[in-house]
Amino acid sequence: xxxxxxxxxxxxxxxxxxxxxxxxxxxxxxxxxxxxxxxxxxxxxxxxxxxxxxxxxxxxxxxxxxxxxxxxxxxxxxxxxxxxxxxxxxxxxxxxxxxxxxxxxxxxxxxxxxxxxxxxxxxxxxxxxxxxxxxxxxxxxxxxxxxxxxxxxxxxxxxxxxxxxxxxxxxxxxxxxxxxxxxxxxxxxxxxxxxxxxxxxxxxxxxxxxxxxxxxxxxxxxxxxxxxxxxxxxxxxxxxxxxxxxxxxxxxxxxxxxxxxxxxxxxxxxxxxxxxxxxxxxxxxxxxxxxxxxxxxxxxxxxxxxxxxxxxxxxxxxxxxxxxxxxxxxxxxxxxxxxxxxxxxxxxx
Numbered sequence: 001x002x003x004x005x006x007x008x009x010x011x012x013x014x015x016x017x018x019x020x021x022x023x024x025x026x027x028x029x030x031x032x033x034x035x036x037x038x039x040x041x042x043x044x045x046x047x048x049x050x051x052x053x054x055x056x057x058x059x060x061x062x063x064x065x066x067x068x069x070x071x072x073x074x075x076x077x078x079x080x081x082x083x084x085x086x087x088x089x090x091x092x093x094x095x096x097x098x099x100x101x102x103x104x105x106x107x108x109x110x111x112x113x114x115x116x117x118x119x120x121x122x123x124x125x126x127x128x129x130x131x132x133x134x135x136x137x138x139x140x141x142x143x144x145x146x147x148x149x150x151x152x153x154x155x156x157x158x159x160x161x162x163x164x165x166x167x168x169x170x171x172x173x174x175x176x177x178x179x180x181x182x183x184x185x186x187x188x189x190x191x192x193x194x195x196x197x198x199x200x201x202x203x204x205x206x207x208x209x210x211x212x213x214x215x216x217x218x219x220x221x222x223x224x225x226x227x228x229x230x231x232x233x234x235x236x237x238x239x240x241x242x243x244x245x246x247x248x249x250x251x252x253x254x255x256x257x258x259x260x261x262x263x264x265x266x267x268x269x270x271x272x273x274x275x276x277x278x279x280x281x282x283x284x285x286x287x288x289x290x291x292x293x294x295x296x297x298x299x300x301x302x303x304x305x306x307x308x309x310x311x312x313x314x315x316x317x318x319x320x321x322x323x324x325x326x327x328x329x330x331x332x333x334x335x336x337x338x339x340x341x342x343x344x345x346x347x348x349x
Contacts, residue, residue: 012156014136018120022052023094026119030101031060031108032257035212036174037100038063040124040147042072043170044097047154050162056089060110064258066215070173071166079110087113097122100146102130102139102309124149127310128299141311144186147174151194165202172203173212180265181209184313223253227263234270238334239341241267242277244327250280264289274341275334279319279326286319286326296340305333 019025027045029037038059045055058077067073079086090096090110096119098104104111114121115133123134126143143149151171154160163171175195179187199205227243234241243263253259260280267276268291275296278289288306290298291314298315302308306317319326334341 012138012153015122015138015153016157018095018122018136019048019051019053023054024089024092025053025055025095025097026090026093027055027057027097027099028107028110028114029059029099030106033059033061033063033067033100034261035067035177036145036147038067038073038076039070039170039172039174040099040145040150041097042070042076043147043167043174044099044124044150045072046164046167046170047159047162051159056093058086058089058110060108062257064261065256066212066258067173069211070170072170079108083109086110090114090117090119093117093119095120095122097124098134099124099150100127101125102127104131104133124153128312129309142188144184144188144191145175145178147171147178148191148194150174151198155197160197160201163198163201165204168198168201168203169208172198172205173208176205176209177212181213217256217259219253219255220259223249223255223259224263224266226253228266232267234273235331235334236272238338239272239274240276240334241270241273242279242327242330243267244323245278245280246323247281247283264291267291268293275337277330279323279330281323286321286323288317288319288326288330290315290317296337301333301337305329 025048027041029041041057045057048055056077058079060079062078077086090113096114096117098121102125104115107114121134122136123130124138124146126141126146126149128141130139138149138153154163172195175191179191227245231243231245232241264276264278267273274293276291280287290302292298293313297312299310299312302315302317306319308315308317310316321329
């Protein structure tokens with residue numbers, strides 16, 4: 001079981017009571033959901049359907065095509081373009097389960113609808129500083145992934161016999177990706193124990209890994225090569241590296257949702273780099289992904305300067321400035337953090 005000072009979980013009996021009788025349940029997650037967000041949502045949805053509930057997963061936006069293999073994907077309702085229908089379903093729901101986000105603004109416009117709904121609300125999450133909007137909260141930053149928490153909740157309810165291969169693989173995908181394929185420091189003993197149970201329930205780990213990591217389009221591979229050769233900037237004096245990607249770059253390679261996923265990790269993988277960023281002009285605003293190693297908190301950095309947050313070593317942010325102005329702001333801020341970013345490893349070639 002996940003333990004630690006951050007453990008803030010209410011009595012599981014409260015959740016048991018909420019799902020005791022079949023009802024209408026909505027499950028939602030953050031915009032542009034990743035494998036953990038979608039996997040944990042679809043896994044919980046399938047389990048609740050087995051218990052007789054009427055369940056609808058609603059995603060605020062679309063998501064990467066390499067997640068479309070997940071069982072239940074065809075039934076996901078995308079809020080964008082289906083606002084009226086989504087609003088009606090949320091307003092009629094007895095329960096809204098909010099997975100893998102800590103603030104309703106992560107739902108974009110869907111967040112206002114969820115907030116106004118009279119339904120009971122459940123929060124299952126592992127991000128820092130959750131907002132106080134849920135009737136039941138199952139939360140800890142000690143968990144590597146929301147999928148890990150969903151499995152733990154199912155187990156504590158005594159419902160793990162309902163986990164089939166489809167549920168197991170959705171949960172495994174979330175844990176695998178949020179641990180960086182088990183490379184990040186959040187890969188704990190408990191993570192491996194949960195994964196062992198998911199394998200026992202039928203998860204084909206090699207198959208899941210191939211579907212997520214080895215399902216690239218030609219354009220995505222070409223974009224990766226372009227970004228590495230033309231859009232990577234290294235600032236050795238700050239042990240920092242970043243990518244700055246324009247709208248024109250995205251159009252040139254017909255970039256689809258998910259094509260930039262993981263790009264920031266290439267910057268962080270350079271020997272000596274402690275802080276990495278991916279800065280992308282998404283037309284409506286500049287979206288930023290931050291990654292770090294060690295004790296440098298990108299969550300605090302993003303919250304202080306780019307209206308964001310997340311985990312200590314993985315966070316997101318945004319900017320209303322132009323791409324060029326955002327990059328300039330980012331570089332100027334590094335001087336303030338120079339001491340924190342000091343690193344004795346100095347190999348960049």
